[in-house]
Amino acid sequence: MSAPYDVHPADEPRHTPDAEDLWNESYYCDFVQADGSLGGWLRLGLYPNRGVAWWTAWIVRPGASSVASVDYRAPVPPGDSLVGTTTHDDTRIEIDLRRPLEEFRLAADTAGLLVDGDTRSYDETGRTPTRLGVDLTWTTDGEPYHYVATTRYEIPCTVRGSVTVDGETIAVEGQGQRDHSWGVRDWWAFGWCWCSLRLDDATRVHLADIRMFPGVPLFFGYVQGTGLVERNGYCDGHRSDALGVRTGPAAGRRGGSDQPISPGHDRVPYRRRTERCRLDRVEPTPMSGPALERIGRQCVPGGASR
Numbered sequence: 001m002s003a004p005y006d007v008h009p010a011d012e013p014r015h016t017p018d019a020e021d022l023w024n025e026s027y028y029c030d031f032v033q034a035d036g037s038l039g040g041w042l043r044l045g046l047y048p049n050r051g052v053a054w055w056t057a058w059i060v061r062p063g064a065s066s067v068a069s070v071d072y073r074a075p076v077p078p079g080d081s082l083v084g085t086t087t088h089d090d091t092r093i094e095i096d097l098r099r100p101l102e103e104f105r106l107a108a109d110t111a112g113l114l115v116d117g118d119t120r121s122y123d124e125t126g127r128t129p130t131r132l133g134v135d136l137t138w139t140t141d142g143e144p145y146h147y148v149a150t151t152r153y154e155i156p157c158t159v160r161g162s163v164t165v166d167g168e169t170i171a172v173e174g175q176g177q178r179d180h181s182w183g184v185r186d187w188w189a190f191g192w193c194w195c196s197l198r199l200d201d202a203t204r205v206h207l208a209d210i211r212m213f214p215g216v217p218l219f220f221g222y223v224q225g226t227g228l229v230e231r232n233g234y235c236d237g238h239r240s241d242a243l244g245v246r247t248g249p250a251a252g253r254r255g256g257s258d259q260p261i262s263p264g265h266d267r268v269p270y271r272r273r274t275e276r277c278r279l280d281r282v283e284p285t286p287m288s289g290p291a292l293e294r295i296g297r298q299c300v301p302g303g304a305s306r
Helices: 236-243 290-299
Strands: 024-031 039-047 052-060 066-074 084-086 092-099 103-115 129-140 151-167 166-186 191-199 205-212 218-225 228-235 266-269 278-283
Touching: 024 103, 024 129, 024 151, 039 103, 052 129, 066 129, 066 236, 103 151, 151 191, 151 205, 151 228
Parallel strands: none
Antiparallel strands: 024 039, 024 166, 039 052, 052 066, 066 103, 084 092, 092 103, 103 129, 129 151, 151 166, 191 205, 191 278, 205 218, 218 228, 228 266
16 A cells, blocks of 8 residues: 555455464455345455465345355465365355456355354254355445555445355345455454445445454544545544554554544545445344354364364
8 A cells, every 4th residue: 555545456466474373364245135135245364374264154134044154274275366165065265356446256155054043143053054156246336445554445336146045046236345454363352343334325334443442442434425535534642652553644654643533534536336225234243253163163064163
């Protein structure tokens, strides 16, 4: 990144890891059907220094079983590849950076579980083995947004393709968001809340509340729409050095200010492309920690969480 918020096509492929054990690179994407009848999220996270990749996916359908697909011991794709395969469950996961920052495709054929009821993610019952197939393309529908304090960016998108559950294929046409993150990621060190949404007037909103230190506000996000991009962030100026971040309009540049970022301080032209409204994602989800690890052990024969 040459300046705060800048995202370049060269940022899309895999990056060279440092020597830290928890150095991680992840590609996350979510979607929701235009009529709200289907939604889900998918994530491939690579831990090259641990020699393992984490695959997690969750598909929801009103009035039907949810679908979980989790593997915490998949191999890291070789070299710079983003195509992963396993032999223990005939899984194939492929990420295709077709047009960097413009078009992103994820295709997967994986083992999964049908999960009956909202509470079944927390116990060992109400689950049936199945296959999950995904072939979805995320097309950029706004401006990429780079976090000011870490190597991570978010892109609002439209989504098209198909999802196949237990042999039934469902066409998808809707909204979503994707992100790409790389660096040391200790997911157990602190909490966060994340959401993205799209309003009826085509406004896009993204919020991330990072709960790193008690009483220290740290958040990032954007509002996009009607020809305007507002990139927002805030960090308590008294603790910015302790957080290891610089804040303010010059954040990320040498000599950046330690003053809180005011909403809307950074406004750039934006080409309006969107037309409809759906909620894309809200985190945290109930599928985290031990519950997700139990799902992973059932998705992968003989699997153990890592």
